[in-house]
Amino acid sequence: MPRFSRVGMRFSTQTLLLQLGVVLLVVLLSGAVHGWLVYERIGTEAENQALTLARTVAADPDIRAGVQEISKEQGTPPPEVLAAGPLQAAAEAVRVRTGALFVVITDETGLRLAHPETARLGERVSTDPSVALGGEEITTRNTGTLGPSAGAKVPVYAPGSSGVIVGEVSVGYSVESLSNSLARDIVPIALTAGGALLAGVLASFLLRHRLQRLTLGLEPEEISTLVHDQVAVLQGVDDGVIGIAADGRISVFNAAAARLLDMPDSTGQDWASAAVPEQLKQLTQPAARDAEAVEIVAGGRVLVASARKAWHRKEDLGWVVMLRDRTELQQLTRQLDAVGTMSTALRAQRHEFANQLHTIAGFMSIGQHDSAKEYLARISATGPLKFPVEQAELLQDAYLQAFIGAKGVEASERGVTLRIGPETLVRGHVADPQDVTTVLGNLIDNAVSAAVAGSATERWVEVEVLDDFTEQGVQDGGTLHIVVGDSGDGLGSLEPEEVFAEGFTKAEQPVRSGAGQGLGLALVRQLARRRGGDVRVLESGTAGGPGAVFMATIPGVMDSAGAMDAGTNSTLREDSSG
Numbered sequence: 001m002p003r004f005s006r007v008g009m010r011f012s013t014q015t016l017l018l019q020l021g022v023v024l025l026v027v028l029l030s031g032a033v034h035g036w037l038v039y040e041r042i043g044t045e046a047e048n049q050a051l052t053l054a055r056t057v058a059a060d061p062d063i064r065a066g067v068q069e070i071s072k073e074q075g076t077p078p079p080e081v082l083a084a085g086p087l088q089a090a091a092e093a094v095r096v097r098t099g100a101l102f103v104v105i106t107d108e109t110g111l112r113l114a115h116p117e118t119a120r121l122g123e124r125v126s127t128d129p130s131v132a133l134g135g136e137e138i139t140t141r142n143t144g145t146l147g148p149s150a151g152a153k154v155p156v157y158a159p160g161s162s163g164v165i166v167g168e169v170s171v172g173y174s175v176e177s178l179s180n181s182l183a184r185d186i187v188p189i190a191l192t193a194g195g196a197l198l199a200g201v202l203a204s205f206l207l208r209h210r211l212q213r214l215t216l217g218l219e220p221e222e223i224s225t226l227v228h229d230q231v232a233v234l235q236g237v238d239d240g241v242i243g244i245a246a247d248g249r250i251s252v253f254n255a256a257a258a259r260l261l262d263m264p265d266s267t268g269q270d271w272a273s274a275a276v277p278e279q280l281k282q283l284t285q286p287a288a289r290d291a292e293a294v295e296i297v298a299g300g301r302v303l304v305a306s307a308r309k310a311w312h313r314k315e316d317l318g319w320v321v322m323l324r325d326r327t328e329l330q331q332l333t334r335q336l337d338a339v340g341t342m343s344t345a346l347r348a349q350r351h352e353f354a355n356q357l358h359t360i361a362g363f364m365s366i367g368q369h370d371s372a373k374e375y376l377a378r379i380s381a382t383g384p385l386k387f388p389v390e391q392a393e394l395l396q397d398a399y400l401q402a403f404i405g406a407k408g409v410e411a412s413e414r415g416v417t418l419r420i421g422p423e424t425l426v427r428g429h430v431a432d433p434q435d436v437t438t439v440l441g442n443l444i445d446n447a448v449s450a451a452v453a454g455s456a457t458e459r460w461v462e463v464e465v466l467d468d469f470t471e472q473g474v475q476d477g478g479t480l481h482i483v484v485g486d487s488g489d490g491l492g493s494l495e496p497e498e499v500f501a502e503g504f505t506k507a508e509q510p511v512r513s514g515a516g517q518g519l520g521l522a523l524v525r526q527l528a529r530r531r532g533g534d535v536r537v538l539e540s541g542t543a544g545g546p547g548a549v550f551m552a553t554i555p556g557v558m559d560s561a562g563a564m565d566a567g568t569n570s571t572l573r574e575d576s577s578g
Helices: 011-059 061-072 079-083 086-098 175-214 220-234 255-261 278-283 327-348 350-365 369-382 398-413 433-453 471-476 496-500 520-530 566-577
Strands: 102-107 112-114 138-144 147-157 165-174 240-244 250-253 294-298 301-312 315-325 417-420 460-468 478-486 534-539 549-559
Touching: 011 061, 011 086, 011 102, 011 138, 011 147, 011 165, 011 175, 061 086, 061 102, 061 112, 061 147, 061 165, 079 086, 079 112, 086 102, 086 112, 102 147, 147 175, 240 255, 255 301, 255 315, 278 294, 278 301, 278 315, 294 520, 350 369, 398 417, 398 433, 398 460, 433 460, 433 478, 433 520, 433 549, 496 520, 496 534, 520 534, 520 549
Parallel strands: 417 460
Antiparallel strands: 102 112, 102 165, 138 147, 147 165, 240 250, 240 315, 294 301, 301 315, 460 478, 478 549, 534 549
């Protein structure tokens, strides 16, 4: 793996600072908007309160009568007269009682008739009174002689119902009092903003911690490099790799695994419900943490599967399942066993072959040419070597003769007679020895084992082989039909399909992991079905014999060279069976 260099501030730290900045900005903006809204609310309440007070003062009959009386006079009374008058006393009483900044009463020209500062009596008001004197009520926020205020102006009508405006009443509340109210209300705002800021900081730290845990402390550049490396490695190896996350989801399913299991990419699926062989799921059970590798048959292949628990420090990352293809190794081993068997048979009969040559040489040396000729004819009829296989002359293909003959030697060593059935008829030549060796060898080996374990006195295995060439098969290869029976005790209470299950064996010794036991019948059935054929049980057999009879159909493994046309084959088959 490449060595990563860490330059500058970590990504998680940058993310944390960015989050803190965003949280702080949001809290400040929210607090400012909240404070402005509270200030506006307090100002609006002050305006409404001033409007209510101004209406009350303007509706007072004594105030209306007093303003009308002064308005009727020529000119305006001097300030000292106004200061001692009833309007000033009434206005000041209201101002003191309500806490207003000012309560001002003017005549119809805007001259002050009542004011908190007596020196300003008789003067024109500092703010425009025209709206109120025009008969409309108005709320204001302005700065007058007493400072900034929020207030209202209301017209004063003459007594009676004449509708004549004789003056106006102006009431205001100081902005400083509004600020004091805001200061009292700002404490909850500040506490709320502080709590939000604290919660945001805490959430940012928790998010930073989770981000570090999810990325295993890696930076984005490191994660990108790892992803590229993972794709290159997983897609470049021949072994199947399946990764199961801690939550039971398939996180890795490389191309080799899809090819070996003959199924589409299952990334993202739940492992428990995925369409993978059950043996693979058992490998990832908690009790199977230290389980050995197992052999399974999937997609017509023999696979060695192993599973390992994945950890990062103390964190459980799930499981990794490895798949290795042993199909070719199994087939090569089967072929090597066949060659070794035939070699052993040849060595065992070496002396017989030498004796035959000496006999021929003896006949020739004494001039018994007719005897030598007759002896050679007898050898030609039975073959130069005599395998312990009954009716071996029914086999015309040299490969089948050699292979079944070698199996006859093995069977003879175990006390079992191997014989060729009378219905055997092979006219073509074996074109795919590998698949024929795998299927025929497994069936004969199983039959010999069943005969040895059986209770019959006479132990035998009978093999019938028949090739079939249709008009299509002459071009694409003929079909080989194989029937194998034995003298064993049959399947007993077993169902025919049970013997084709992976791992099934009737061997008394325990099955050793990786030995390939319990896979023979499952493998040959998948191999035959992959070619369009099948392997099945014709008869289950009975106790004491005869035993089970298996039939295999393998299309496309025979060469039509030397074979007759389909019509002639059919006629010969009927004649031979008749």
